[in-house]
Amino acid sequence: MRLTLAILALLVAVPLAAKEELVTLPGRDSVQLTIYNSEDLTLVRERRTLSFKQGSNRLQFSWANTLIDPTSVELQPVGDTAKAAIEIADTSYPAESHEMLIWTVSCKTAGAHVVEISYFTSGISWQAEYTGVVNANEDSMTLTAYVTVTNRSGEEYENAQVRLVVGTINLVEKIVNLATPRPQSQPRPSREDQRGARDMDRMAEKGGPGMGGGGGMVKPKEIIKGGLSEYYIYTVEGQETIPDQWSKRLRSFEVAGVPLKTVYRLEPAKFGPAFTKVLEFKNDEEHKLGKEPLPDGLIRLYKDQGMGRLGYMGALASKYIPKKDEVKINVGPDAECTLAIKRLSIKKKDLGFRNNWLIGWTTVEQFELEVKNFRGRAVEVEIHRTMAGDFDFESPDKFELHDAATRKVAFRLDANSARKLSYTVTTRLGENARK
Amino acid sequence: MNKRLMLSLAFAAGIGSMIGFFNPVPAQARIKLATLPDREAVVVRFDNPNVVMVEEERTISLQKGVNNVDFSWAGTQIDKGSIVFRPADAAAKVEILSTSYPPGEAALTWQISAAEAMSVKFRLSYLMANIQRETDYRMLVSKDEQTCSFKHYFKIRNWSGGRFATADFVTRDGKKFEKGLENGEAKRVLVNTWDKVKLTKEYVYDITRNGEGKVMTDYVLKNAKEIGLGAIPLEYGKVRIYQDDGNGTTAFTGEDWGRFTPIGDDMRLNIGIAQDIKIEMKKMVNDVQNRRGNVYDTDEVDEYEIKNFKDTDAVVTLVLRVDGEWEMKADTSGHESFERIDNETIKFKVKAPAKGTPVKLKFHYQKKNVW
Numbered sequence: 001m002r003l004t005l006a007i008l009a010l011l012v013a014v015p016l017a018a019k020e021e022l023v024t025l026p027g028r029d030s031v032q033l034t035i036y037n038s039e040d041l042t043l044v045r046e047r048r049t050l051s052f053k054q055g056s057n058r059l060q061f062s063w064a065n066t067l068i069d070p071t072s073v074e075l076q077p078v079g080d081t082a083k084a085a086i087e088i089a090d091t092s093y094p095a096e097s098h099e100m101l102i103w104t105v106s107c108k109t110a111g112a113h114v115v116e117i118s119y120f121t122s123g124i125s126w127q128a129e130y131t132g133v134v135n136a137n138e139d140s141m142t143l144t145a146y147v148t149v150t151n152r153s154g155e156e157y158e159n160a161q162v163r164l165v166v167g168t169i170n171l172v173e174k175i176v177n178l179a180t181p182r183p184q185s186q187p188r189p190s191r192e193d194q195r196g197a198r199d200m201d202r203m204a205e206k207g208g209p210g211m212g213g214g215g216g217m218v219k220p221k222e223i224i225k226g227g228l229s230e231y232y233i234y235t236v237e238g239q240e241t242i243p244d245q246w247s248k249r250l251r252s253f254e255v256a257g258v259p260l261k262t263v264y265r266l267e268p269a270k271f272g273p274a275f276t277k278v279l280e281f282k283n284d285e286e287h288k289l290g291k292e293p294l295p296d297g298l299i300r301l302y303k304d305q306g307m308g309r310l311g312y313m314g315a316l317a318s319k320y321i322p323k324k325d326e327v328k329i330n331v332g333p334d335a336e337c338t339l340a341i342k343r344l345s346i347k348k349k350d351l352g353f354r355n356n357w358l359i360g361w362t363t364v365e366q367f368e369l370e371v372k373n374f375r376g377r378a379v380e381v382e383i384h385r386t387m388a389g390d391f392d393f394e395s396p397d398k399f400e401l402h403d404a405a406t407r408k409v410a411f412r413l414d415a416n417s418a419r420k421l422s423y424t425v426t427t428r429l430g431e432n433a434r435k
Numbered sequence: 436m437n438k439r440l441m442l443s444l445a446f447a448a449g450i451g452s453m454i455g456f457f458n459p460v461p462a463q464a465r466i467k468l469a470t471l472p473d474r475e476a477v478v479v480r481f482d483n484p485n486v487v488m489v490e491e492e493r494t495i496s497l498q499k500g501v502n503n504v505d506f507s508w509a510g511t512q513i514d515k516g517s518i519v520f521r522p523a524d525a526a527a528k529v530e531i532l533s534t535s536y537p538p539g540e541a542a543l544t545w546q547i548s549a550a551e552a553m554s555v556k557f558r559l560s561y562l563m564a565n566i567q568r569e570t571d572y573r574m575l576v577s578k579d580e581q582t583c584s585f586k587h588y589f590k591i592r593n594w595s596g597g598r599f600a601t602a603d604f605v606t607r608d609g610k611k612f613e614k615g616l617e618n619g620e621a622k623r624v625l626v627n628t629w630d631k632v633k634l635t636k637e638y639v640y641d642i643t644r645n646g647e648g649k650v651m652t653d654y655v656l657k658n659a660k661e662i663g664l665g666a667i668p669l670e671y672g673k674v675r676i677y678q679d680d681g682n683g684t685t686a687f688t689g690e691d692w693g694r695f696t697p698i699g700d701d702m703r704l705n706i707g708i709a710q711d712i713k714i715e716m717k718k719m720v721n722d723v724q725n726r727r728g729n730v731y732d733t734d735e736v737d738e739y740e741i742k743n744f745k746d747t748d749a750v751v752t753l754v755l756r757v758d759g760e761w762e763m764k765a766d767t768s769g770h771e772s773f774e775r776i777d778n779e780t781i782k783f784k785v786k787a788p789a790k791g792t793p794v795k796l797k798f799h800y801q802k803k804n805v806w
Contacts (some may be wrong), residue, residue, distance in 0.1 A: 011450075022731035175704060216546035218501055220532050221586030253529075302560070303482065308523060309490060309559050311482035311605075315517075336668060336693045342777040348804040358806055365584050373669070375695035409675060416699065 003047060003155055005117070008058040008102070024322075027049050029114070032161040034233075035126045035149065036406050037295060038168040041175050042124040043235060044157070047116050052086065054358035060070060061117065062100035066154040069178040072120035075103050082113040084157060116170035122176040124242075126164045128252070128297030134313065137377070138262045138279070144251040145294065147234065148221065151242040159239040165297040166320070167231030181230060223252045225292040232293055233333075255288045263380040264337045264371075267281030269406075271330045275339035275383075279329045283321050294321040336374040339383070343367050344422075350432055360431035372418040382410040387425055390433040475556075477602035479566065479591075484607070487566040492523055494556045497549035501532065506758075509544035511596035512564035520545060520620040523556040565594035570672030572693060574704075576654070578681045583666065585656070588625035593620055608667035623655050632656065632663035640714050640739075641754035644705075646696075650751060652689075652711040656702045669696040676706050711744040712751060712787065722801075733781045743787035753783045757800055764799040 005026060026048045050059070055182050061073065066403070070093065077086040088105040107113070119177040126149045134141040147164055175328045221237040234252065242248050261280045267272055271278065279301070284290040301313040321327050346368040353361035386406045387393065399407040413419055428434060476492040495504060506518075522529050528550035535544045550553070578582045589606050591614075593599070599616045608627045635655040642648055654676070659665040674693045677685040689706030696702040720736035732794065743749045751770070756779050763781070767773075770783040776802040785796050 129516065217550035218530065218532060220530050220548075221561060226654075247536040249534040249536070251533075298516065305480075305482075308521075308525065308558060309478065310488070310519060311480050312486060312488040312517075312560075314483060314560060314712060332604075336697050338697070343779075345778050348760050351727065351804065353728045353730075355438065358728060358730050361804070372697075372699065374699050 002062075004062050005050075006060045006062075007050065007058055008348060008407070015317050027190075028158075031157050032160070032163065033124065033157055034060070034163045035124050036165045036167075037126050037128075038165075039171050039175070040122040040125065041171065042121050042153070043118065044121055045116055045118045047114055049112050049114050052105065052110060053111050054107055054110040055108055056089070059103040059105055059191045060100060061103070063119075063155075066099075066100045067123040067176055067179040068099075068155075069120040069122070069175045070098065070101065071178055072118075072175075073101060076118070078114040078116050081109075082115065085109040085111075086115070087111055089210050093192050096414070118180075120175050121153050121155070122174070122179055124149070126150070126156070128295040129249070130294070130297060130299040130318070131257075132299060133304055133310065134279070134301055136306065136353060138263050138303075139260055141256065141258050141260050142256040143258050143289070143299075144254040145155075145297075146249050147236075148247055148249040149240070150241055150247040152242055153243055156241070156242045156243045160241065162236040162240050164234040165231050166234065166293060169231070186304065192344075194334065220251050223250065225435045232295075234292075253291075258287050258289060261380065261391075263382055264339075265301045265381075266339055266383045267408075268384065268386070270328070274333045275337075277330055277331050277334040277337065279316070280323065280326060282326045284286075284324045290323050293323055293382045294318070294327070298299075301331060313364075334340060337379055338374075340370045340372075342368045342370075350428075352431060358430070360429065360433075362428045362432050364426050365426050367422065369421040369423075370418060371413055373413045373415065375415060376414050379413050380410070381413055381420075382408060384408045385423070390428045392426040393419070393423060393434050394426075397421040397423070399423065410431050442533045443463065443660070446482075474600075478605060479599065479602050480605045481568050481606075481607050485562075486562045487568070488560055489563045490558060490560040491509045492558050494554050495547075496554045497529065497547060497637070498551055498554045502547045504545045504547055505542060506545070506559070507540065508597075509541045509695075511541070513541070513684065514562040514694055515541070515543065517560075517562040518543070522556055523558045523760055527555050528553075529555055553690065557774060563595050563597070565596070567592040567594065570670040571670075572672055572674040574654070574674055574676045575635065575685060576676060576678040576688070578679045578697040580654075580678070581633065581765060582631050582663075583634050583656075585629045585632045585640060586625055587629075587669070588623050589626045590621060590623040591616060593618055608669065610667075627666070629663050629666070634662075638709050638712055638749055638751045639754065640751060643754075643756070645708070648714060648716065650709045650714060652706050652709045653705045654706060656696075656704070658696045658698050658700055665698050668698055669693060669702060671695045671713075674702075674704050707756045712749060713742045713744070714753070719797075724801075729802055732804040733805060735802065736799055737800075738784075739798070740793050741785055741787045741796065742791050742793050744791045746789055748789050749787050750784050751787050753785060753796060755781050755783065755798060756780070756801065761800050762803070764801060767797055767799045769794060770798040 029047045031044065031046040036042065054344055059075070073171050075088055077083045083223070087106050089106050092102045092104070094102065096098055124271055126147055127157045129146045129148060131146070131261045133146045134142045149162060149164075150291055224235045224237065226233050226235070236250060240248065260371065263278050263280055264275060265278045266275045281287045282289070282292055295426065296317070296319050298315055299318045300315040302310040303313050305311045316329060316331070318329070347364045348360040349364060350360070351358060369383060384402060384406050393399065393407050397409055402408040407423075409421060412420070447651045460604050464738040474491045474493060478490040480488045482488065502765070520531060528702045530548045530749065532548055533544055535546070555761075569592075570587050571590065573586040574639055581713075588602075589610070593606060593616045594753060596618055598618050599613045603611050603613050605611050606626060612624050612626065613670045614622055614624065616622060637653045637655055639651045639653050640648065641651070645651055655661065656664060658669055673690060675690045676688050680686050691704040691706065693702045693704060716742075718735065719738045719739045720734055722734040724734050725732040737755070739753060741751055743751070770785050773781060775781045783796055783798070785794060787794050
């Protein structure tokens with residue numbers, strides 16, 4: 001632990017280094033971490049019981065080798081008795097250290113009082129991750145969400161209550177830059193391997209619920225979700241210890257039987273230029289979800305190969321998914337369902353001249369789309385075509401307006417079958433263009 | 436009581452005694468174990484075209500309460516985020532409480548809660564780097580070039596740092612074979628053989644494929660049941676082509692890359708140049724017509740003289756291209772059939788008689804509205 005809190009024994013108006021000494025080193029009674037995922041920011045609130053003497057007390061708080069923002073450190077008395085007894089007279093930042101401050105606290109009633117120290121630190125982060133196991137028919141999946149907390153703050157927070165904030169907050173300065181004098185890019189000291197081994201053993205000793213008890217079945221910790229303004233707070237049940245440089249992954253939820261739809265899409269605006277396979281579901285009750293937004297994170301998809309065996313389908317980064325919103329996972333092109341686009345012909349007409357020079361013309365282009373489904377089951381297909389300029393679009397197939405420049409068509413294609421679609425684009429160019 | 440278990444990859448095998456946690460050994464060699472359950476039922480899957488998934492089973496003796504199980508993979512490249520760990524029997528009374536990752540180590544610790552002391556079979560899946568796969572084919576063509584036998588091989592090379600004493604290797608199309616594979620070792624396995632597959636031979640002139648205008652010899656295999664294939668999509672891979680010489684031996688006649696061919700699609704393989712068929716192209720007409728300011732039409736005749744010096748007649752496919760707005764004129768002649776593939780591409784089939792008798796394809800077309 002690199003954070004220290006000391007009560008300075010001698011209250012004399014002389015330079016700090018010369019006279020003062022430490023008399024007590026009180027530990028934390030409790031600590032709460034509120035970790036943000038949109039910024040490198042964690043709010044730490046810790047409570048300590050300190051013995052105060054009547055009159056003026058000086059408290060030294062230092063945080064060498066951590067990533068704490070000095071401008072954020074605050075001290076507050078906790079409870080009516082402490083509030084009545086204690087008053088923070090001033091906070092001084094000694095010139096000789098950027099990683100220390102001294103509070104002058106006046107106390108009316110000598111004795112033990114509980115105080116809360118809060119501050120921002122960088123270096124603690126959390127990340128959502130998802131594992132989806134898709135059934136053989138690709139119409140249902142088991143979705144498991146995880147949260148992984150990583151501590152690179154330089155400080156170990158033992159038995160902390162952990163809260164995770166989902167949402168994008170506004171910060172005007174990066175906490176890591178405020179945590180001077182350490183530059184952001186400075187590499188952290190690496191640990192010896194046996195230290196890692198010791199840590200691993202220590203983790204095991206500290207463990208979690210039920211450790212060393214030999215008791216009955218322990219359930220995974222529940223992660224309780226609640227809304228707050230524009231944000232969502234995930235509170236991890238109980239307490240966690242995440243040593244410095246460690247990560248820990250906890251299960252957030254697991255839902256079986258989430259209905260899934262497979263659609264083959266050519267929709268360059270959203271999924272790139274290729275005809276691609278997209279797995280779709282909604283974050284709503286109908287899909288057994290919708291209890292909370294899904295924070296951004298990597299989704300890894302596995303296919304159930306029978307007998308509980310898995311095959312890897314692919315992974316992709318998902319953006320934040322609000323409640324009720326739909327989720328479309330692009331798993332990439334599938335050679336077993338293909339699309340070929342051909343321009344069958346181009347003709348020019350309505351040529352207009354001024355002074356023997358071409359100033360306007362119109363092109364008529366015929367296109368053919370052929371979708372082939374080599375799979376042994378029917379598939380859903382949606383194709384978007386985007387044109388430019390002043391154009392007319394005609395097709396015997398049921399294309400719909402998507403936006404001013406885009407037409408789309410959606411249909412179901414039977415197993416081992418193909419379908420051709422055609423359309424004609426008439427484009428007025430040069431002075432023929434009306435818009 | 437906490438119980439600490441250690442799972443590690445095969446390089447840990449054979450070390451059966453306790454090794455303390457505080458031994459000053461480097462991470463590469465750090466092996467911690469109380470009990471080392473053997474790997475059982477290892478499956479290496481190639482479903483995804485880019486990554487390899489390994490799945491293994493381990494039976495772990497759990498004590499009642501919370502157990503810590505370490506898993507480390509120093510020396511191999513496992514994507515730790517991809518690790519999926521679960522009891523093989525979903526009804527097993529165990530819960531995986533958390534996963535902790537130590538700094539700077541290829542290792543993790545699972546915290547597993549058990550309702551009672553028991554042995555539980557767990558299944559562990561992960562993506563592993565540096566296991567390469569390669570598909571290749573061998574095609575033995577009959578003397579008359581009507582049929583072939585088509586053999587499908589799958590080759591695996593293991594650079595992963597781990598070894599597989601025995602494992603089921605499962606290809607993308609679900610074909611399974613059991614092998615052992617040491618680190619650094621490669622194995623090639625025949626996974627499918629199809630006999631009496633009908634093939635089509637084509638002579639193709641296409642200057643986008645051969646810029647010198649030489650005629651290419653292609654074999655075309657339709658990946659379909661009616662010709663004797665069509666069981667699985669054919670993976671991309673090199674096809675080596677041999678032909679029965681009629682004397683009980685075979686000759687190598689060429690090789691090509693076979694593209695990924697779904698069921699129902701064609702695999703076109705070029706075996707080389709058909710030197711006995713020669714095509715010479717001449718532009719016989721190239722006129723400007725119908726000039727309007729800076730816009731005009733053209734009238735063009737391209738003539739292709741085809742000579743087949745073989746002893747038998749041959750059908751030659753000419754793939755020709757014209758850009759922009761154009762139309763073919765009715766007096767185009769010399770072909771058996773044609774197909775306009777798309778606006779720019781037209782394909783003619785021309786019958787070339789044996790023994791060098793020349794035949795001419797006259798391709799007459801008009802480009803319109805050129806500027």
